[in-house]
Amino acid sequence: MSDIAQRLEFACDTARKAGQLAFGYFSNLSSLTVVSKGIQDMASEADVNTENLIRAAIAKQYPNDDFFGEESSDTYQAKQGCGVWVVDPIDGTQPFINGIRSWCISISYIENDQIIIGVIYDPCADEMFAASLGHGATLNGKPMKTSAAKSVAEGLISIGYSNRVTPAATLDPLKRLMMQQGMFHRSGSGALSLAYVAAGRLLGYFEPHMNIWDCAAGMLLITEAGGQTYDCLQTDNYLISGSVVIGAADGVYAQLLNIVEG
Ligand code: IPD
Ligand code: CA
Ligand code: CA
Numbered sequence: 001m002s003d004i005a006q007r008l009e010f011a012c013d014t015a016r017k018a019g020q021l022a023f024g025y026f027s028n029l030s031s032l033t034v035v036s037k038g039i040q041d042m043a044s045e046a047d048v049n050t051e052n053l054i055r056a057a058i059a060k061q062y063p064n065d066d067f068f069g070e071e072s073s074d075t076y077q078a079k080q081g082c083g084v085w086v087v088d089p090i091d092g093t094q095p096f097i098n099g100i101r102s103w104c105i106s107i108s109y110i111e112n113d114q115i116i117i118g119v120i121y122d123p124c125a126d127e128m129f130a131a132s133l134g135h136g137a138t139l140n141g142k143p144m145k146t147s148a149a150k151s152v153a154e155g156l157i158s159i160g161y162s163n164r165v166t167p168a169a170t171l172d173p174l175k176r177l178m179m180q181q182g183m184f185h186r187s188g189s190g191a192l193s194l195a196y197v198a199a200g201r202l203l204g205y206f207e208p209h210m211n212i213w214d215c216a217a218g219m220l221l222i223t224e225a226g227g228q229t230y231d232c233l234q235t236d237n238y239l240i241s242g243s244v245v246i247g248a249a250d251g252v253y254a255q256l257l258n259i260v261e262g
Contacts, residue, residue: 004116007062007109008132011119014057015105019123022050022090022105026124034097038163042093047071050089054107058085065109068239070213076240083111084239088213092189101125102187104195108216113233118220120195129195131224139199146227147200150251152182157256158193159184160207160245169208176259190245194218197247198225204248204256211242219247228253 001009025032025046034044051071058067066084068076078084085107090096092103101124109117118137120129129144131137137144149155157177161170174184185202187193191214196202198221205218212232219229227250232243248256 004132004135007117008119008130008135010057010061011107011109011117012121012128012130014054015107015119015121016128017057018050018054018089018105018107019121021053022046022096022103023123025049026096026099026103029097029099032097042097043071044093044097046096047090047093050105051087054085054087054089054105068213070211073211073213078239083109083116085109086213086216086239088191088211091191091214092187095188100188102189102192104189104192106191106213106217108213108220110216110233115216115220115233118217118224120191120217120221122192122195127195129198129221131198131221133220133224135224137198137221137224144199144221144225146198146222146225146249147203148251149203149249152177152180152203152252152255152259154252155183155203156185156201157182157248157252158190158196158202158205159186160190160193160205160210161186162207162209164242165208172262173206173260176262180255180259182259190214191218194245194247195221197227197249198222200225200249203252205245206256206260207245209242210245212239215243215245219245222247226250230257
């Protein structure tokens with residue numbers, strides 16, 4: 001098995017184990033301790049312990065690799081000369097802590113400024129979205145493709161927002177989307193929405209700013225499933241600064257880009 005195939009298998013296996021742990025917390029929400037990291041930004045011991053599980057698995061299997069996870073990002077110090085695993089242990093924390101089933105585990109591996117592995121696991125639906133660079137994308141092991149739609153009018157575009165940007169940064173494109181007969185969608189998990197774009201369920205996704213742990217896996221899923229994305233890794237210091245995120249089916253991307261840019 002090639003190194004990339006081994007890494008993909010490892011990422012899927014780890015995402016599934018992390019999903020089982022997180023699902024245990026989700027099944028017993030009344031005993032979960034939730035703390036606020038800021039307005040609309042919560043974390044629980046589920047986020048922290050799920051990240052710890054993933055981090056330990058990576059340290060054991062790939063001790064020379066770097067690790068960058070949301071819950072430990074504040075103290076991150078880059079290792080030089082190696083690839084980095086970029087992890088969001090639970091994306092969709094708001095839905096998670098409120099008993100809504102749209103949340104997921106997101107694991108990616110970046111080497112030489114290229115996303116090599118992207119895995120998103122939805123424990124509630126037992127859906128594993130997986131891709132490796134140049135080898136296509138799968139949903140539960142079966143090849144997955146973005147939608148064949150040619151216009152935003154043909155389906156749903158998911159839109160994300162956080163208080164890292166102004167409301168106008170989301171509202172202006174939203175208005176333009178509606179003016180072009182598009183329809184918006186918002187599940188509370190940007191990563192899972194990107195996976196849904198890759199699976200052809202949503203036509204596209206737009207958010208003015210996401211951190212790299214929110215979007216790296218989903219972006220590879222989309223491009224490997226035949227869609228297009230804005231290249232978030234072209235942003236200076238992308239690991240720390242994050243980026244605008246745009247991803248869509250091939251036939252819709254240009255229109256969505258135009259809607260975002262105005
Ligand atoms: C958030 C979710 C949300 C998106 C935000 C993210 P979290 O991640 O993906 O849908 O709009 O930008 O920060 O806090 O649930 O891991
Ligand atoms: Ca996230
Ligand atoms: Ca998170």
